[in-house]
Amino acid sequence: MGAFSAFSQTSPPLHNIATHIVAVEIPAVSLVNVIGTQNVNLTFNNPTEAGTGLSNTISDSSFWLNYSFIKGSGTRPYNHVYAKIINGSVPLGTRLSVCAKPYQGSGLGTFGSPTGKVLLNYNEARVVENISSCFTGVGPGNGHQLVYQLSLLPNTYHLLNYEESQQLSVLYTISE
Secondary structure, rough: OOOOOOOOOOOOOOOOOOOOOOOEEOOOEEEEEOOOOOOOOOOOOOOOOOOOOOOOOOEEEEEEEEEEOOOOOOOOOOOOEEEEEEOOOOOOOOOEEEEEEOOEOOEOOOOEEEOEEHHHHHHEEEEEHHOOOOOOOOOOOOOEEEEEEEOOOOOHHHOOOOHOOOOOOEEEEEOO
């Protein structure tokens, strides 16, 4: 909050100075959204020849991470975006990860830095860090493009079971 003085002259001049307080307030902002046109569908390709296995890795990069943040004086100088699975589970023999690409778009401010590929599970994983006051812009093409990747775990092919196909919910949060 800040204040300043304004000077004016009245007619007839009773006093040659008048003041009043103007309050200026900047709101606390901490918003995050994931934008895409469809659900992420990660399906291994079927082998086309007897004796071959599933492809090792598949990915989807059709989603974008958008956020808005206003830093505070000392209490919240930076924010970070975290992701975790909140519903469902990754099928046995596989692992699911997400990677945020560097910022691009039409926003303004000091954007966060991607942390690289992170494994998704029930624990929060930091996806973007050190966000200062900024907004990314809205929708695809703004913010950080998210790349989801499903891969086979080494030496666990015997654990794969088509009846364990899953739908997962991934939660993104922005916090200190």
